[in-house]
Amino acid sequence: MIAAVRDSWYMAGRHLRNLMRQPVYIALTLFQPILYLVVFSQLFKRIAQIPGFTSTSYLVFLTPGIIILNALFGTAWSGMSMIEDVDRGVIDRFLQTPVKRVSLIAGRLTQMGVTLLIQSLILVGLALLMGAHFNGGVPGILLLFLSSVMLALPFAALSNGISLMSRQQETVMAAVNFIFLPLMFLSTVFMAPNLVPGWIRAISRYNPVNWAVEAGRAAVGPNPNWAIIGSRLLLLAGLSVLCILFATRAFKTYQRSV
């Protein structure tokens, strides 16, 4: 256990250094969420006036959802960097050392978490500039960030695991589109739960993206519902453990094929 944490720390160091050398990657994936935030908040501004809508400003409603989506889509890249390391033989070299396998996953997750925090700060800053006001204040925003990271962990681990097993970027991209798009639309990212069709609401209950959106939205809203925040984060934590186990096991599948 101690060895796993220590090795993860070393591996995280490697990935964070890479990030510092190429900070442009932080900006690269931000285009889509910024577009969503700016365009949708204007396009659907009037939604907030629908009777029964849960927020008085669509921008305030949308921002947590966009931050969660940004976390979701960013995770695809985590798998890409794994494939790159496999192709360059770096993974094989580490697998021939006593390094703990989980650290090869955890190091990447750390880098992704740091990237996400910076991106989320930019997105929230943008929302504030556009006139959003979050009742939850700074603690609420920090909890929103935590929710986004908690969503990214399982999906980044999944993306790493699939990458190790398939070793092909195309496969990972296809899997990502196949999984991510439905998760995005079968949620309450864009519309309040009481206004979406019943079947979508039913599905969204089992949708991890929705867990993160619910937790994050509750955290920045007035009178946070701690039961919602706590239970959703707990669910995400459980899912993270499962997915990290899966990704660590994926090394075995990978090693059978080399």
Next chain:
Amino acid sequence: MAPGTGERKEPAVVAQGLKKKYKGDVVALDGLDLEVAAGMRYGLVGPNGAGKTTTVKIMTTLTRADEGLALVSGIDVKADPDRVRKAIGVVDQRSTVDLTATARENLNLQGRVYGLKGGELKSRVSELLEQFGLTKDADRLVKGYSGGMTRRLDVALGLVHRPRVLFLDEPSTGLDPEARHALWEEIERLAGGQGMTILFTTHYLEEAERYGELVSIIDNGKVVATGTPEELKSGLRGDALLVELAGAADTEGVNRALSGIEGVSDVVLEDSRLRARAEVGARAVPRVLSELESAGILVDSVTVSRPSLDDAYLLYTGRRFAEVDRAGEEAAATTAAGGRRAKKEGGEAG
């Protein structure tokens, strides 16, 4: 077949009946046996696809054999891979350095993974950078390194923790002869003082002959012969004759012409090249020439040479090395397992 080297220590590497099949029933290893004495420099030679790399992958815990026993320093690689990993250093056939980091960062991380820290790590890394002539470029990103520098860093990475057994899979791939020689000098210097065992693979016969104290010839996933380069060659009687003919000749005619000459055997004709074995080369030449002439076969030149490992390969496998190697390369390119192999081939060509 094992030579009498009189080793007292436990063998550093043992393989018994290793078998491995890849997807699509491609047989990589077909009952490979191997024993490498501690402190020895041991070469595995064979064409591409013979099973050398698979052997290294199994011994270094990267992949598992379907059957058979593999021990490194007496430790079972299947039962206790982590202990094996601490004892070994590996240099893969292609570079495995992190291009987005500097040489020092690469070495630091590799050292930490083996538990080196603080001042000990720092001095070990500086020492290796110095030994491999990388001090000046230690803090530059590896991306900008030449092929030779990257290769030296690869070897340095394999040595960070002073392994007992070093595996070098095709260490000189992609290096020009000069750089290859320099790399081997470095390896010999480092290994000599520390009693390190080195198991290397190569598909250059000269490399095996020159740097291997003991050599095993691998063919179709099996060891077909083992011995010192001298021993392997002495399995060949006499000298090698190479006759360049003025034009293509037919095998039957050549065989008929040479069949009567005493002490000449193993006649092989490839287009206009005739190879044969002669007990005493110099004595055979005049007879060979006159018999060919009277059969109406014109000769351009004749060369007599002491047998090479190439000839030994022919003896033990019944095939010429260069051809098999080429065929193996083509087969590897077409049956490339997964994207990685294909990319690698492409990368080397580019």
